[in-house]
Amino acid sequence: MNDMTTPVRRRGRPPKRFDDQFDTRQALVRCGMAVLTEKGFSATGIDSVLRQVGVPKGSFYHYFDSKEAFGREVIAAYADYFARKIDAALDDTSRPPLARLQAFVDDAAAGMARFDFRRGCLIGNLGQEMASLPEAYRAQLEAVFADWERRVARCLAAAQAAGEIGAGVDCARMAAFFWTGWEGAVLRAKLVRAATPLHLFADEFIKALRA
Amino acid sequence: MNDMTTPVRRRGRPPKRFDDQFDTRQALVRCGMAVLTEKGFSATGIDSVLRQVGVPKGSFYHYFDSKEAFGREVIAAYADYFARKIDAALDDTSRPPLARLQAFVDDAAAGMARFDFRRGCLIGNLGQEMASLPEAYRAQLEAVFADWERRVARCLAAAQAAGEIGAGVDCARMAAFFWTGWEGAVLRAKLVRAATPLHLFADEFIKALRA
Numbered sequence: 001m002n003d004m005t006t007p008v009r010r011r012g013r014p015p016k017r018f019d020d021q022f023d024t025r026q027a028l029v030r031c032g033m034a035v036l037t038e039k040g041f042s043a044t045g046i047d048s049v050l051r052q053v054g055v056p057k058g059s060f061y062h063y064f065d066s067k068e069a070f071g072r073e074v075i076a077a078y079a080d081y082f083a084r085k086i087d088a089a090l091d092d093t094s095r096p097p098l099a100r101l102q103a104f105v106d107d108a109a110a111g112m113a114r115f116d117f118r119r120g121c122l123i124g125n126l127g128q129e130m131a132s133l134p135e136a137y138r139a140q141l142e143a144v145f146a147d148w149e150r151r152v153a154r155c156l157a158a159a160q161a162a163g164e165i166g167a168g169v170d171c172a173r174m175a176a177f178f179w180t181g182w183e184g185a186v187l188r189a190k191l192v193r194a195a196t197p198l199h200l201f202a203d204e205f206i207k208a209l210r211a
Numbered sequence: 212m213n214d215m216t217t218p219v220r221r222r223g224r225p226p227k228r229f230d231d232q233f234d235t236r237q238a239l240v241r242c243g244m245a246v247l248t249e250k251g252f253s254a255t256g257i258d259s260v261l262r263q264v265g266v267p268k269g270s271f272y273h274y275f276d277s278k279e280a281f282g283r284e285v286i287a288a289y290a291d292y293f294a295r296k297i298d299a300a301l302d303d304t305s306r307p308p309l310a311r312l313q314a315f316v317d318d319a320a321a322g323m324a325r326f327d328f329r330r331g332c333l334i335g336n337l338g339q340e341m342a343s344l345p346e347a348y349r350a351q352l353e354a355v356f357a358d359w360e361r362r363v364a365r366c367l368a369a370a371q372a373a374g375e376i377g378a379g380v381d382c383a384r385m386a387a388f389f390w391t392g393w394e395g396a397v398l399r400a401k402l403v404r405a406a407t408p409l410h411l412f413a414d415e416f417i418k419a420l421r422a
Contacts, residue, residue, distance in 0.1 A: 042254030043343040118342045124395075127402040128339045131329045132254040141402055177415045180408045184335075184395025191338040191352055197391045204388045204419065211422030 025063045027053045032074035033081070038118050040125035041071065042132050068134045075137065078122040079144040086148060090155040097159035098206060101152070105202040109195035112186070117193040124183040149175040156209070165209045178205055236274045238264045243285035244292070249329050251336040252282065253343050279345045286348065289333040290355040297359060301366040308370035309417060312363070316413040320406035323397070328404040335394040360386040367420070376420045389416055 031053050035044045046067055050057055064070040089104035090097075112119065123144050130138060153175035159165045181201050188197035242264050246255050257278055261268055275281040300315035301308075323330065334355050341349060364386035370376045392412050399408035 039343045040251075040253065040340060042251065043340065120339070124398060125339060128331070128336060128398045129251060129254065130402050132250045138402065145399070145402075173411070174415070176408075177411055179395075180399050180412050181392030181395045183398055184390075184392045187335060187339045187394055187398070188356070188391050191341050191349065191356075193349075197387075200384070200388055201391050204385070208415065208419035208422065211419065 024053065024055060028055065028063055028070070029073055029077045032070060033078050033122060034119070036071075036074055036125060037078070037120065037122040038115070040129050042129055046070065068136065071134065071137060072140060075122070075126065075140055075144070079147065082121075082123075083147060083151065086151050090151055096164060097155050097162055098164050098209070101155055101159075101206070102202065105198060108186075109189075109198045112189055112198070113195060117190050117195075120186045120190045121183060124186055127183070128187075145179055149179055152178050159209070169209060174205075174209060181205065235264065235266060239266065239274055239281070240284055240288045243281060244289050244333060245330070247282075247285055247336060248289070248331065248333040249326070251340050253340055257281065279347065282345065282348065283351060286333070286337065286351050286355070290358065293332075293334075294358060294362065297362050301362055307375060308366050308373055309375050309420070312366055312370075312417070313413065316409060319397075320400075320409045323400055323409070324406060328401050328406075331397045331401045332394060335397055338394070339398075356390055360390055363389050370420070380420060385416075385420060388419075392416065 028049060031049050032044075035049055035052075046060060047057060050060060055063075060067075060070075064073065085107065086104060089107055090100045092100055092103065095103065123141055126133060126137060127141050127145075130141070149172070153171045156165065156169065156171035156174055160167060160169060160171060182198075185197045185201035189195060239260060242260050243255075246260055246263075257271060258268060261271060266274075271278075271281075275284065296318065297315060300318055301311045303311055303314065306314065334352055337344060337348060338352050338356075341352070360383070364382045367376065367380065367382035367385055371378060371380060371382060393409075396408040396412035400406060
């Protein structure tokens with residue numbers, strides 16, 4: 001029954017095939033992303049993820065060494081998914097740089113609307129909950145923000161090069177300002193179930209850049 | 212044994228005296244504030260609050276009709292406590308208006324540092340968790356933000372009257388911008404365990420006001 005091709009020993013019922021195991025792992029990570037984006041870690045029993053994916057509770061440790069390891073993988077998968085989302089907007093050279101930032105904001109607003117403003121930002125959710133999370137997540141979450149900041153700073157530098165914003169703007173600092181405030185805007189959009197806070201924040205941020 | 216002076220019937224073991232009941236209620240609300248400010252609702256078993264206050268589990272319903280009612284009361288108590296904190300800074304007419312806002316920021320930063328950046332903002336925590344909270348909290352949390360915004364808008368109007376910021380500044384809008392981004396800064400300060408995000412956000416906010 002156990003024809004796993006990897007030598008790793010795991011507890012619980014063995015998966016049928018390596019491909020199944022891989023697919024199930026992916027399904028668990030994907031479902032974890034959706035659930036953590038909506039509810040954060042504390043409100044999310046691993047059980048509900050397993051149930052949604054249809055994996056028996058005892059099988060979890062086939063796929064992940066621990067709940068903490070599962071969380072780390074979900075964070076990494078979300079960071080990767082979202083970095084691609086950011087790049088899709090900010091690397092679109094068919095638009096001037098600030099319009100790319102605006103496109104990112106519009107896309108994020110549309111994404112939240114699609115889930116009726118129930119889902120926010122997984123990194124923001126976990127940052128908020130950090131006091132009750134495994135300490136190892138802290139550095140990982142900080143690194144994700146640092147990565148997103150670098151991407152936005154690059155876009156602001158392009159805006160500067162294009163003469164859209166002044167030469168005196170500190171792009172790295174303003175990128176940090178953006179992500180700091182943006183997470184608050186996402187939180188607030190969830191609360192009011194509307195994109196208003198996202199647009200308010202982005203509009204005033206862009207105005208501040210141009211001042 | 213039951214000498215409660217109120218006619219309200221409650222389940223569980225009766226409290227010894229009315230004063231005790233009042234004190235215990237207050238202690239539960241205060242402890243709930245501390246715990247929800249640090250961990251949010253989902254990570255907070257009512258059990259841990261009862262344990263910390265030394266109230267037997269079965270007695271909870273002496274004091275509150277439901278967990279939801281307890282949460283409502285904790286939100287109201289926090290909103291009240293924090294409004295007084297805001298006013299202490301923003302109504303201090305010994306300073307010019309923008310310096311009052313800066314004093315609020317410095318006080319908030321000192322407050323977070325005092326708890327090693329574990330505690331953030333109860334309203335922000337619950338806003339973030341709204342997808343897993345009783346729907347009735349939504350309007351209550353929104354009303355708290357609206358109240359805080361009015362207080363900051365009043366301070367910005369005073370800054371305008373004093374000529375610290377331009378006549379063209381939309382004070383209500385900038386107050387909304389402040390609270391939208393500020394909650395993100397609090398979240399981030401918890402993550403990095405430092406006041407840097409609070410000061411970054413406030414400095415750029417004040418710069419934007421003055422632009």
